[in-house]
Amino acid sequence: MSTTAPPPAQLRIPRNDHGILAPPELGSWTPEKLVSVVIPAYGSQDKLDVTLAALAAQTYPAELLEVIVVDDQSDPELRLSLPCPDSTKIVRVSGAEWGSANAVHIGVQAASGDVILRLDADILTSHRHVEAHARWHHLCDYLAVIGRIAFADITADRLPPDRVRSAVAQGRAETLFEGLDINPSWEYAMVEKYDRLKKLDDRAWHVANGATISFSRRLYDACGGMNPSMILGGDTEFGYRAAQAGGVFVPDGEAVAWHLGLSQMKSRREEGRRYREPFFANTVPMMRHLREASDIVWEVPYVEVVIDVHDASFENVAATAATMLTGSVTDIGIQLVGPWSRLTDDRRSPLDDPYLDLRLVAETFRADPRVRLVETPGAAPAAAPFRLTMPAGMLAAPNAVAELIGVANRQRSGQVNCAVPGFEALAAVTLERTAALARAHHVRSADEDLEDVVDEVWGVWWEDGSEWFGTELPDAEESQSAHPAYYAQIEDLKQALAKQRKRADWWKEHAGKKERAAEKWRRTAKRLEGEAAKASKPLWRALAGKVRSRLKRMRRG
Amino acid sequence: MTTDPFAAFLKRKNVLVASIGHRPGRRPATIPEDGPEPVYVDLDDLDVSTAPAHEFSGLAVFARTMTDLHRAVAASGLLRPVQRCLIVITEMTKTNRPTQVRLPSYWTAQSLRKLQIRLDDPHRWSCEFACGQPLSPTDFIRAVLASTTESPRPMVPRIALHGPGSGHWGPGAPSNPVAPLPAEETPSTPFYDVVVHTAAPEAVSSDERVSFVQVRDPRPDRRGIFGPSGDPVHDTADAGIIPPIDEYTVNRMGFDNRPKEHDADLVYGDHTWQVHFTDGKRRRLDVSGAVTDYDVEQLRELRSLRVDWSSHPGSVAGLRAVAGLACAGVPLVSVGASPVWAASLAGDLLSRMDMYDSEDLADGLRREAHAVALSRSSLREHSTTAHAARLRAAIGLPPEEAPTVSVLLCTMRPDFIESAMRQIAAQDHPRIEVVLVLHGLDRDAPAVKQAVADCPLPVTVVEVEGDRIFGEALNHGATAASGDFITKFDDDDWYSPRHVSDLVASARYSGAVLVGCAAELIYLEEFDLTVQRFGGRSERRSRHVAGGTLLVRRSDFRELGGYRRLRTAEDRELLSAVADSGGTIYRMHGTGYVLARRASGHTWNRPSASFLKNAERQLRGINLGDFVSRDDIEAAL
DSSP, rough: OOOOOOOOOOOOTTTTOGOOOOOOOSSSOOOOEEEEEEEEOOSOOHHHHHHHHHTTTTTSSSGGGGEEEESOOOOSSOOOSOOOOOSSEEEEEOSOOOOOHHHHHHHHHHHSSSEEEETTTTEEOOOOOOOHHHHHHOOOEEEEEEEEEEEEOOOGSOOOHHHHHHHHTTTTGGGGGSSSOEOOOOOHHHHHHHHTTTOTOOOOOGGGOOSSEEEEEEHHTTTTOOOTTOOSSSHHHHHHHHHTOOOOOEEEEEEEEEEEEHHHHHHHHHHHHHHHHHHHHHOOOOOOGGTOOOOOOOSOOOOEEEOTTTOOOOOHHHHHHHHHHSSSSOOOOOOOOOOGGOOSOOOGEEEEEEETTHHHHHHHHHOOTEEEEESSOOOSSSSEEEEEETTTEEEOTHHHHHHHHHHHHHTTEEEEEEEEEOSSSSEEEEEHHHHHHHHHHHOOTTTTTTHHHHHTTOOOEEOOOTTTSSSSOOOTTGGGGGSSSHHHHHHHHHHHHHHHHHHHHHHHHHHHOOOOOHHHHHHHHHHHHHHHHHHSSSSSHHHHHHHHHHHHHHHHO | OTTTHHHHHHHHSEEEEEEEOOOTTTSSSSOSSSSSSOOOGGGGOOOOHHHSOOOSEEEEEEEESSHHHHHHHHHHHTTTEEEEEEEEEHHHHHOTTSSSSOOOTTTTTGGGGEEEEEOOSSOOOEEEEEEEEEEOHHHHHHHGGGGGGGOOOSSOOOOEEEEEEEEEEEEOOSOOOOOOOOOGGGSSSOSSSEEEEEEGGGGOOTTSSEEEEEEOOOEEEEEOTSSOOOOBBBSOOOGSSSOOOOTTTSSSSOOOSSSEEEEEEEEEEETHHHEEETOOOEOOOOOOOOOOHHHHTTTTEEEEEEEEESSSBHOOOOOOHHHHHTTOOOOOOEEEEOOOGTTOOHHHHHHHHOOOOOOGGSHHHHHHHHHHHHHHHHHHHHHHHHHHHHHHHHTTOOOOOOOOOOEEESSSOOHHHHHHHHHTTTOOSSSSSEEEEEEEETTTTTHHHHHHHHHOOEEEEEOTTTTSSSSHHHHHHHHHEEEEEEEEOTTTTTTTTTHHHHHHHHHHHOOOOOOEEEOOOEEEETTTTEEEETTTTSSSSSSOOOGOOOOHHHHHHTTTTOOOSSSHHHHHHHHHHHHHHHEEEEOOOSTTTTEESSSSSOOSSOOOGGGGOOOOOEEEEHHHHHTTTTOOOGGGO
């Protein structure tokens, strides 16, 4: 959905630090936006009835609330029963594809609201749940809001929909679970631990889940929506892409909801993890541990390298691309930007071809799946978290990419510019963080410099690149760390060392505490001993002592 | 306790134990149970009438901190000479830990037989002397203070202190102040110009050439039924009611300019200010309001210290503590607004404290600029130097003149002369002369003539041929200089208007031969970027300072041989000459100096990119130099 008039100036949230947003108190504001609640469902009519009953008792205005239940080919077909919100409709999945991600995607297509609230079909929401979600989306259109879910060990037959509706409407939903064990979700524990996600920078998307998350229609479209091929873990993968599209993750502790029964994550945890891993490894490059020590080519690269090959010699392009492909970070993708459409198969004099170098470049990388030939680079990578732009003819040390990403993370930057001697451009190499770039593109007004906006939303850092980049490769003999294999080993050792240091510090600190406590005990014992000795001293001896010391003082005076 | 390292010393017969800085009634050392009981005195209570008159075989001085030991100098003059002396500092800081112990080199002190220094727990430092001849206790104390007082304290007026607590009015070493002599022993020429007294002065000199100034014992009255009553503040804005801060031990040395996270609160309780840390720890400041070097060292990790004025009943001691913390560069902020009873503190100190919240100081540069400004105000109004100036005025002496400073400006680029001269003229140090060294320029060049004509300061122009090397040109300038100090300005850098006065002040409190600051802030013109480097390495003794900031006494400069005749690195050579001759180099804060790295036309051919290395912070699109030269760095943050 795009409007023709320029949108009003958007709030510029730095990193994931949403502290500048000041949402209104619940119950004290007037909503304007239509919220579409999308519920993918497969079977369990009774739980769906509970979910809809709770939604029928929301404080959010009924005329601004629509509910879309997506029936993922249940047998028997799901139906709507009262109580449920006025504008509730059911959409049935008809194609060959199936699964919750696919169902959500179909539901979003059928929705007409600016705000999408995605709920599971076994969720009982509190009466201000929708309102709590929606208040944030009235402030800003690149947020993903996470509700606060808890797991209740209860079955739907103990929750008659009419009772649910009235309890929720009175704001007493918690009374429905009296006497039951309630377990908070791990996502919410993470929220508490990291200062409401404000300090998680580029990792806040980890808390994304399907049980209760809302986002703007715009953010959904910008990141490409749910990926129907993800049968499990689709919500996490979607969260990851929403972050790359510039999304900010905001937890709202007042958007309370209960999950009916323990989650599958809980009951078959290990199997679920095993299933998800290869899917995540392919699609979520920031889960670095899944790609450890393997040269497997994965679907989404960690870094997209952009090399402009216009007017560059074949040798320069080949050398640059080759150094990037042999670095310590193996999951990169290279985009060679050039006028590829001009290469035709027409008869030509092979050695006098005006596009001779271009043709040789194309042939060299034709079969490497990591290299793509493109006419123009996109505004931002689709899913890779970083983009590195460098000129043809520049060589990189094997550790260059890893080091540069290290700088970006240490400095918490959205972009790192490298000055490299021997290259004309001041920023000869730039590393951009996709999430920062996408947000900057979105909030930028037409006359603003993109880099200034990146600086505002995430920070731009300058670095001297002469140690990692140049016109010649650093001598491998001279610098062992320039060998990719050595480099990886050294990095591993460094990490291990840091861990050991931390442990040692912990022990030191705790040992110190023990020692201090022991010292305190010793002192107390000593004092008690002294007091005991004093107490056992006969009165006359104490008196004599006092007189003696007074006499002494008088003599001195 | 048998493990007490001082047991052997204290077990001797006839030992005097003198303590200072410890809470009254608390004995600083464990006294052996089986030995004879030593005699105790609190040096803060001592005066002519109460000093023990007989001789002792040994003296043990237990000072809580180095700050307290400095205050002990005057009272120690009332004690009889001894052959054995033990000096213990129970809370020794890292910054003031002695690297030398130096007795005067008279033959009596040359009878020294034993000198033992030990640090027997992380903070307790001690030094034991044994001599063949009796020496004045003052000599022993000064011997320990020697390395924290490399430069002499102001000697005029010569102050004598009399009465309990008077030590707080003249902390000092090496030679000033002293304890007055009993009236019957008054010599024909009095040893002092003024007696600062808390008790009635009858017991001491009746010489009419001596002035008497009455002050209050800053320690609260201990006789009150309800505990110390405090010394209520009267409605006055007179800074003179506050006993001076010993800026030689309580100063910015050891300040850490890296961004910090934790705050603490300064809250009144148990009759004095207490620091409440976030982890529940507390530190009680002395009831007299005397902040010590050790107190300050405990506060260096704080982002800010929030002063809860409303918890305090209002006393001179309360104000003195705040002035002391400010002098040390502790980043103070007020909770709410500062009260009326604080009016005798420097006005800009209070308005600064009221201006900021803890959160504002999350920015490391702003925190540092704030701390430096607080410290400047406190040094100006509340230091021993300020106190000496007030005493001079009170007894009719003319004010002490600030040292003269010659600023060397050596340039070969007429384009930069105007702005460089303007920055020198803007300096707030009162006595500056400019030595303009024209390196290959003609004194009749229009830019030169104009700049010299516009400069309100005395200007000496020295012409050096362009083919002479830079170090030689500088030496020519130094020869023409007449100031007590020489400092160098680079023609294209930016200096805060307080740069020279800060250098002079830090030369005084650090005692260093050469002071300067590092190029912590660099403006890279090509990148339109100011970078900050070297976090946590200022306000300490160091081997390196930036060439464009060094300040040295002219006499020392001459003895060091001036600049070597080198094409480059002439600054580095001068610094190593200082170090090799055993002198100290001190690096003060770097917020008043911005090094320029111009896009082209610089004599120093390092690619600008290398300045990006190890940058801790980058300010995009900001030339901090413009802000620093207007003394307004905080506006850029």
